[in-house]
Each structure stands twice: as C-alpha cells, then as structure tokens.
Amino acid sequence: MSILFGKAKNIEAEIEQFFDKISEAGLIFSAGIKDYLEGDFEQFHSRIDDINKQEGEADNLRREIRYYLYTKMLIPESRGDVLGLLETSDNVIDTTKTVLSHFDIENPTIPDSLNSEFLKLTESAVSALSSLVKANRAFFKNSNIIHDYIHKVHFHEHEADRIEEKLKKIIFRSDDISSLAEKLQLRDFVTYISSLADDAEDVAERLSVYSIKRSI
C-alpha cells in the first residue's frame, strides 16, 4: 500500500503538470494572436513553436497518466471519467495549436479597426480556458470551489459568443473589407478563436457531472 501512496503522489504531480501545460498553451495562444494583430510575425512564429512543444509534452504526460490510472490507481468507476476529462482537456490544447497554425497558413488580413474586438474575443476565450484549468485542479483536489470555476467557464463562453456574433456582424457590414471571400475568411477566424471557449465549456459540462457523481 505504501507503494500505492507513493505512486499517488507521483501521479498527482503529473496531473498538475498536465494542467500547467494547458494553462501555458492558453497564455501563449493569447500572446500569439496579439503578436499577429500587431504584425510581429517573427515573434508569432516562435509562439507557434512554443505551443507545439506544450502540446507534445501534454500528450506524453497524458499517456503516462492514463497508463498509471488504468493499471494501478483509480477505482474503475472514476477511471473512465478521469480519462475522459484528460482527453477532452487535451482537445483544448489542440485547438490553440490548430487556430494559430490556421493564422500561419492562411495569413488573413485583419483591418486595424477590428483589432480591439479580436483581442477581446481572444481574451474571453482564454479566460474560459484558464477558469477551466482551475476547475480541473479543484476537481482533482476534491474541492468545492469547483462550482465557482465551472460557473466562470460558462460566463466567459457566453461572453465569447456575444463578441463572436458582434464581430461577424461588423465584418459583413464593413465597407473596409471589400470581397466576400475575405469576409468569409475573417468570419471563419472569429469562429476558430471562439471555438476555444466552446471546447472549454464542453469539458466544464463533463466536470460538473463528474463532481456530482463523486459526491457520496
């Protein structure tokens, strides 16, 4: 049993590290978008490298955690839940990576007049992500604060939705953007950034069910 508790400490540390990776990916994502909007492409590319590194490390951690949880640790009832949680949390990192690489590939031209709204959208999406990371940590620590954080994820996701809709309206009514192709492209980018908040909300939904399930 002492081996078991030693391993528990190990796995707890790894789970914490996994959440660190998600949190860091969120920060890099937000900085990357800002660099892009400001036209600092050199910095932007180094952000992409950073986020790829985080994503790769998170994958490795997730695999190690999965192996331990399935072979030694959790009681079966919680296993599926915890694994599902880690997998869907991992989607959030994947989204940050994918969105930045879309920017890199398509190089959309964003009019300066839209910069502030794009930044607000990014900020809301990343806030949803960081509240999710806090909720995740609270879940693993078996803490009641989890509900506060889940609530915040929902709040930021709504906020992102609101900005998303507003931005899309501005894009389609703007005279600065002349071609429909550009409008459609910008619309897609708004959707991409906002999808980060949606992914965070999906995980939060799971979390709220799991935390009810675990209460005795």
Added chain:
Amino acid sequence: MFQLFFLLSSGLFLGWSLGANDAANIFGTAVGTKMIQFRTAAIVGSIFVILGAVISGAGATETLGKLGAVNALPGAFTVALAAALTVLWMTRLKLPVSTSQSIVGAIIGWNLYANLPTDYSSLTKIVTTWVLCPLLSALFAFIFFFIFRFGVSRMRCSIIRLDAYTRLALIVVGAFGAYSLGANNIANVMGVFVPISPFETSEILSLSFSSAQKLFLLGGLAIAAGIITYSRKVMETVGSNLYKLSPVAALVVVLASSAVLFLFASESLEFWLASRGLPTFPLVPVSSSQAVVGAVIGIGLAKGGRNINFRILGKISVGWVTTPITSGLIAYILLFVVQNLFLMPVYN
C-alpha cells in the same frame, strides 16, 4: 468417522450456501465494481469468517440452544438439512431468505416433533431482534453517512488519494464484516450440533479449544469454501445490478451492517456494556442480507428519502413469517422420515 462426517454434512452444506450467498453482502459492491479483486476478497473473507466463528461464535449459539436443544445427532442433521433445503428452495423461487430465519423454524419443528416446549421468551427475543436488525442498520448507515461525508470534505485529499484510501478501507471493513458474519451466523450453521458435539475440548499451545469451537472451525471452513467456490457469481450480480452506490456509500453500507451483526454476536461487548450498567444487545443470529437492505435504506433516507423501494421492506417482513413456517414444516416431515424410514433416533 464417516457416519459422523455424514451427519455433520447438512450443517456444512448450510455453511457452504451461507458463504456463497452472504459474502456478497460484504464484498459484493467492491468486487462487482472491480474496486477490489475477487481473490483478495475471498482470502480476507475466508480468514476472518473463520476467526469470527471460532472466537465469537458462542454467544448467538447459546440463544439458539435455549430455543431448543436438539439432543440426538441424526435430529441435528435433519434440522440443519431442513434449514438448508428451505434456503435452497426459496432462493430458487427468488424469495428473500435468511439462514437465521430458516434454522429457527427448523428448530421449532424439532421441538414440536419431539414434543418439547419451545422457550417463548427466547423466541420473542429472536423475532424482536430480526425486526430490530434492519432498523438499527438503517440508523447506523444514516449516522455513518453524515460522519463520512463530513470526514471526506474535511480531509481535503485528492481524488486519487481518496480512491486509494477507499480501496484500503473496503478491505479493512470487509475483514470486519466477515468476522461479524462468522461470529453471528456460525450459530445457524453449527448451533444445532453444539449440545451433542462429538468433539472433546483440547489444548493447543496453552490455548483452550472447546468442542464447540472445533465445530465452529469446521463450519467456518465450510463458509470459507462457499466464499471461494461460489460467491464470485453472486458478488458480480450484487455489484452490477442490485444497488448502485458510490464507493464511499458502499463502504458505509458494509460498515453499518457489519456493526449490527457484531452487536448481536459479541459476548465481550455484551459484558462490557453490562459491566457499565448499560443496556445490552441480545445475542441472536440475524440476516446479513436484511442488515444490508436496512443500511441501503438508511443511506437513501440520509440523501433525502428519494428512490427508496418500500416494497422491499414488505417482502422482508413477509419472510420473517414464511421462512420459519416453511422450514418448520420441512423439518417436521423430514424428522418423521428419518425416524421411521431410516430408523435413526432424532431425539432422546
């Protein structure tokens, strides 16, 4: 020797079926949901059921002895056989049944056949305890539920650590449960043989080993055999079908029902309470299944009283009447057959 073993066989069979069925009350949820391995449960369960039977089996046995002291070995064989057949039959009919209720009916059947009076004060004590058992178990589960919930929220440990603790606790509480089961229910298995025990008291390593204790050891081995050979199926059914509980709630159920079985079995606890002028618990074999049902209801009440199946309570109370009557009748008929067909004296 062969004849002796044959005459004890009905009791051993009763012990085997007790192990096969009742071990699931202790380890069912844990094994059924794969929280602990069946092998671990079987080993821990077997060891502690034997310890409970040998160390604390005397109290409840004495009460059964007062109800009716079967005074011929073929009679004891028949009484235990009648109880075992009742359990088998009622299990086949999917009716709730307990070895405790069945053996009491069979003993009364013997009393009637032998034309001996039944001690009504013992009978009242026994039946009152049967009713008390699920109620007390519900009360314990209700209280433990809140203590555990408070404790878990206070412990502030991570879910991974909590799961590890829960697993460990399920094994520890399971050991206590097996001990209590052995202590309380060995009376059903071997009780009728005690007044006519063919063994003698002996001393091993300066520990006195009474003739009854040798019977209890034999009965405990039979229960352990039931656990090892047949309880797995029952555990898997209990764990996955019957009641869905969270791991901690499952722990509360096992702890509450085991505590009740222990209260109704432990002579040292009785002595301790009596020496302090406190009211004591009657030492009576009770049904571990009914204790579990009581505990599950207790948890349901603690959670606000939703989702409680009150029909199951009705079913149980019907069993208090039908089981003893059925086994009493079977015992009476079998005693007649054994005495007149096999020409063996069933009473002296």
